[in-house]
Amino acid sequence: MVKRTPLEETVLSRIRPTGEEREHIYGVARQLLDAISASGQVQGMVVGSIARNTWVSGEHDIDIFLLFSPTLSREMLEKQGMTLARQIAAQFTDRFFEKYAEHPYIYASIDGVGVDLVPCYAVETAIKIQSAVDRTPFHTRYITDKINGLIDDVLLLKQFAKAGGIYGSDQMTEGFSGYLCELLVLHYGGFIPLLEAAAVWRPGTVIDIEHHAEKTFKEPLIVVDPVDPRRNVAAAVSLDRMVEFIELARGYLDDPKETFFAVPPHQAITRRALAKLLNERRTHLFAITFATPPYIPEIVVPQLKRSTLAVSELLERNGFSVHHASFDMQPERSMLLFELLIAELPAIRQHIGPPLWNRVNAGKFFEKYATTQPLAPYIENGQYEVEVMREYAHAKTLLESPHLVNTSLGRHVKQAIGQGWTVDEGVTCWREEFAAFIADFFDRCSPLARIRRI
Amino acid sequence: MVKRTPLEETVLSRIRPTGEEREHIYGVARQLLDAISASGQVQGMVVGSIARNTWVSGEHDIDIFLLFSPTLSREMLEKQGMTLARQIAAQFTDRFFEKYAEHPYIYASIDGVGVDLVPCYAVETAIKIQSAVDRTPFHTRYITDKINGLIDDVLLLKQFAKAGGIYGSDQMTEGFSGYLCELLVLHYGGFIPLLEAAAVWRPGTVIDIEHHAEKTFKEPLIVVDPVDPRRNVAAAVSLDRMVEFIELARGYLDDPKETFFAVPPHQAITRRALAKLLNERRTHLFAITFATPPYIPEIVVPQLKRSTLAVSELLERNGFSVHHASFDMQPERSMLLFELLIAELPAIRQHIGPPLWNRVNAGKFFEKYATTQPLAPYIENGQYEVEVMREYAHAKTLLESPHLVNTSLGRHVKQAIGQGWTVDEGVTCWREEFAAFIADFFDRCSPLARIRRI
Numbered sequence: 048m049v050k051r052t053p054l055e056e057t058v059l060s061r062i063r064p065t066g067e068e069r070e071h072i073y074g075v076a077r078q079l080l081d082a083i084s085a086s087g088q089v090q091g092m093v094v095g096s097i098a099r100n101t102w103v104s105g106e107h108d109i110d111i112f113l114l115f116s117p118t119l120s121r122e123m124l125e126k127q128g129m130t131l132a133r134q135i136a137a138q139f140t141d142r143f144f145e146k147y148a149e150h151p152y153i154y155a156s157i158d159g160v161g162v163d164l165v166p167c168y169a170v171e172t173a174i175k176i177q178s179a180v181d182r183t184p185f186h187t188r189y190i191t192d193k194i195n196g197l198i199d200d201v202l203l204l205k206q207f208a209k210a211g212g213i214y215g216s217d218q219m220t221e222g223f224s225g226y227l228c229e230l231l232v233l234h235y236g237g238f239i240p241l242l243e244a245a246a247v248w249r250p251g252t253v254i255d256i257e258h259h260a261e262k263t264f265k266e267p268l269i270v271v272d273p274v275d276p277r278r279n280v281a282a283a284v285s286l287d288r289m290v291e292f293i294e295l296a297r298g299y300l301d302d303p304k305e306t307f308f309a310v311p312p313h314q315a316i317t318r319r320a321l322a323k324l325l326n327e328r329r330t331h332l333f334a335i336t337f338a339t340p341p342y343i344p345e346i347v348v349p350q351l352k353r354s355t356l357a358v359s360e361l362l363e364r365n366g367f368s369v370h371h372a373s374f375d376m377q378p379e380r381s382m383l384l385f386e387l388l389i390a391e392l393p394a395i396r397q398h399i400g401p402p403l404w405n406r407v408n409a410g411k412f413f414e415k416y417a418t419t420q421p422l423a424p425y426i427e428n429g430q431y432e433v434e435v436m437r438e439y440a441h442a443k444t445l446l447e448s449p450h451l452v453n454t455s456l457g458r459h460v461k462q463a464i465g466q467g468w469t470v471d472e473g474v475t476c477w478r479e480e481f482a483a484f485i486a487d488f489f490d491r492c493s494p495l496a497r498i499r500r501i
Numbered sequence: 502m503v504k505r506t507p508l509e510e511t512v513l514s515r516i517r518p519t520g521e522e523r524e525h526i527y528g529v530a531r532q533l534l535d536a537i538s539a540s541g542q543v544q545g546m547v548v549g550s551i552a553r554n555t556w557v558s559g560e561h562d563i564d565i566f567l568l569f570s571p572t573l574s575r576e577m578l579e580k581q582g583m584t585l586a587r588q589i590a591a592q593f594t595d596r597f598f599e600k601y602a603e604h605p606y607i608y609a610s611i612d613g614v615g616v617d618l619v620p621c622y623a624v625e626t627a628i629k630i631q632s633a634v635d636r637t638p639f640h641t642r643y644i645t646d647k648i649n650g651l652i653d654d655v656l657l658l659k660q661f662a663k664a665g666g667i668y669g670s671d672q673m674t675e676g677f678s679g680y681l682c683e684l685l686v687l688h689y690g691g692f693i694p695l696l697e698a699a700a701v702w703r704p705g706t707v708i709d710i711e712h713h714a715e716k717t718f719k720e721p722l723i724v725v726d727p728v729d730p731r732r733n734v735a736a737a738v739s740l741d742r743m744v745e746f747i748e749l750a751r752g753y754l755d756d757p758k759e760t761f762f763a764v765p766p767h768q769a770i771t772r773r774a775l776a777k778l779l780n781e782r783r784t785h786l787f788a789i790t791f792a793t794p795p796y797i798p799e800i801v802v803p804q805l806k807r808s809t810l811a812v813s814e815l816l817e818r819n820g821f822s823v824h825h826a827s828f829d830m831q832p833e834r835s836m837l838l839f840e841l842l843i844a845e846l847p848a849i850r851q852h853i854g855p856p857l858w859n860r861v862n863a864g865k866f867f868e869k870y871a872t873t874q875p876l877a878p879y880i881e882n883g884q885y886e887v888e889v890m891r892e893y894a895h896a897k898t899l900l901e902s903p904h905l906v907n908t909s910l911g912r913h914v915k916q917a918i919g920q921g922w923t924v925d926e927g928v929t930c931w932r933e934e935f936a937a938f939i940a941d942f943f944d945r946c947s948p949l950a951r952i953r954r955i
Contacts, residue, residue, distance in 0.1 A: 249858050250883065267883075286883045290857045294880065297860070329894070330847040366822075366842065370851065388820065388847055393784040397824065403744045404703050406751070413949065422943075423950030426748065429704065429721075429740045431947070440783070489876075493885070495867065496877030 114169035128166020331390035334476035340459035350457025375484035400431035568623035582620020627728035675739035785844035788930035794913035804911025829938035854885035
């Protein structure tokens with residue numbers, strides 16, 4: 048048996064599901080599996096952390112996969128699968144509806160438990176999968192076979208990652224999925240051995256439990272899927288989330304404290320506090336707000352990320368230095384937020400022409416600007432230069448210009464912005480719905496710093 | 502005979518010294534040479550453009566060298582030479598005084614003509630010279646022997662270079678000396694052939710009339726001295742002056758106009774005009790003014806140039822983008838002038854720390870900043886970053902700070918600034934004595950643009 052510290056035991060006693068919770072969850076799952084069997088169409092399979100016994104108390108989501116024959120067409124799978132899923136859900140509740148990840152599924156709320164009913168193909172090996180969901184049953188079988196004796200370690204790691212803000216492989220978090228947490232604990236043989244290893248990770252770290260990688264991966268952290276040699280389970284983990292995990296690991300090993308397992312409370316900033324902050328910082332805040340494109344976060348969030356980068360580049364190209372930029376997607380509206388060092392620039396700017404050696408182009412440059420500009424071309428470092436009027440002397444007018452729509456925003460964000468956008472400056476950027484986002488925008492300290500501060 | 506255009510003939514009739522002017526100049530020179538002979542000590546020799554018959558009307562400076570034996574020590578040469586020069590000058594005028602280039606000499610004003618009386622060694626060949634002045638007699642002999650038939654071409658070139666603002670090899674001009682003009686005309690066989698060649702010059706152009714270069718030169722224009730294979734006569738010509746000459750050559754060949762020979766009138770800006778200009782440009786002007794170091798321009802000007810660069814770098818390092826910078830040396834005071842895009846920056850700035858892979862340094866960085874800064878370190882691109890308070894949020898306070906004195910200013914400028922300096926902002930930068938300099942600072946168009954505008 049692993050020796051736990053009293054702190055870890057205390058944390059475990061808090062996050063381990065109680066017997067009552069287990070019974071309730073397993074009861075709901077059993078009823079659903081029975082109903083699926085009773086349909087006579089397919090077998091059902093519980094997957095995810097419930098199946099693997101690795102859920103943190105309070106994480107009440109049951110994933111049940113409906114295993115259809117791979118001989119079925121994709122279209123028929125969706126049709127038959129969703130019909131069955133609806134039938135099953137309807138036996139237990141009125142509160143269910145269709146959701147969509149890579150493929151459609153039914154989400155139902157049954158006896159206080161969230162349930163996903165996901166149609167998939169029952170393939171022979173994970174290599175024969177037709178879509179990502181088909182792989183999940185293999186993950187569950189792999190982990191269930193090996194995780195015995197390490198379940199507490201997985202719970203500690205999940206809670207540690209949640210508290211550190213790096214849990215979740217969604218586009219917004221870019222962090223560690225539950226399955227990745229399980230594999231890491233499995234590979235290193237426990238929570239503490241994992242932290243000790245992570246403390247000296249570098250970008251390009253490769254973990255290949257089954258020694259079967261069939262390609263080279265480029266992501267900062269590489270954990271080859273034991274059931275699929277061509278897949279990196281850690282593909283979603285960004286460099287910064289990886290680094291933050293390293294930081295947390297070092298911090299915990301140096302000074303293990305309960306705060307490393309304490310999920311930080313949600314914060315929000317008031318309009319008044321934002322005004323005070325901007326006054327102290329003397330930076331220039333600009334918000335671009337527009338209707339959230341009517342698509343799922345998996346589609347919209349990467350576009351918002353790309354848009355934030357593209358608009359930052361537009362600002363920089365026009366001389367407005369970006370101190371920090373980020374974005375938020377709320378149900379109604381989305382926001383790109385920019386904190387600039389400068390909001391206003393002179394009326395003129397330098398425009399560099401060709402070197403004089405290039406006689407034809409130098410001549411053209413001279414002819415073009417000698418008559419049109421207030422100051423004629425001059426020579427500097429062997430090249431023509433000229434002062435021209437700056438197109439946008441204020442960041443706000445730039446962001447309100449058509450240039451905004453013409454940056455590479457991503458298709459749906461471009462459509463949404465094309466319908467109209469608002470540019471706010473300073474404290475008027477504040478909106479109730481973005482108050483939490485704006486708070487995080489300014490309080491973006493590292494996980495270790497936040498934990499030390501708690 | 503070369504065929505001249507009517508324009509060139511008109512210009513020549515204006516700039517060729519008249520018979521009267523010649524007689525007067527030669528009369529003064531003859532009297533001085535006689536007086537030198539009469540001293541019984543040394544021979545005198547007229548050098549420079551008077552000796553070579555290549556002076557532009559109105560250029561009234563006679564250079565007379567006193568040729569001492571090379572067996573004399575340097576100390577004795579200076580002592581005996583200056584005593585003799587004073588004696589000679591005193592026979593003609595009370596208005597003479599000591600000047601200093603590489604070595605001391607006497608400047609006298611005799612019958613309205615400026616006269617330099619320069620002691621030097623009469624060496625056998627230019628290679629045996631002991632200082633730069635000893636070389637001058639060789640230049641005069643070389644040019645006098647060969648320049649016949651090309652004198653008008655030299656006059657046109659000198660006037661062309663003066664009008665274009667590129668005549669003079671002093672540190673402020675960084676342009677073409679009279680001797681260089683003579684060699685260029687000699688090499689290409691005339692004014693127009695020279696312009697045709699210059700129109701396709703590139704940096705690194707080498708002209709070696711005697712085919713005897715004994716080293717590799719790095720300057721943009723290389724004209725090997727016919728009397729010294731280790732000297733580049735065009736060493737003083739900066740890249741920009743070379744390029745401006747190319748520009749002028751192309752411009753004149755395309756469209757020969759009298760304005761190419763018209764020396765532009767001196768301009769100055771009024772305080773009111775400066776205020777209007779700054780209001781239009783919306784740039785931020787800062788002037789550093791201090792007592793001019795009590796040394797000759799040859800010593801001070803390079804230091805002012807270096808200081809301007811060093812202060813520009815100081816401003817840029819602190820986030821203040823420099824749009825244009827220059828300097829001026831007036832008898833009483835000198836000025837470094839900076840036009841900035843930004844005068845004020847936020848209270849905070851980003852400070853980038855080590856990558857997390859560097860565990861020791863990353864840990865030190867975190868410890869240092871976690872407790873001292875308003876915002877704790879955060880992670881970006883795998884590195885720690887932190888916001889710190891900006892030391893200088895305003896360009897004026899930076900320029901008034903001790904950092905100014907600690908930039909690489911050059912010895913004498915550092916001493917002068919160490920005695921105290923003034924920082925002005927906006928229109929208060931204006932001073933009567935710098936009104937011409939400030940006018941040029943803003944009206945720095947290329948020679949061709951200025952000529953087209955006349």
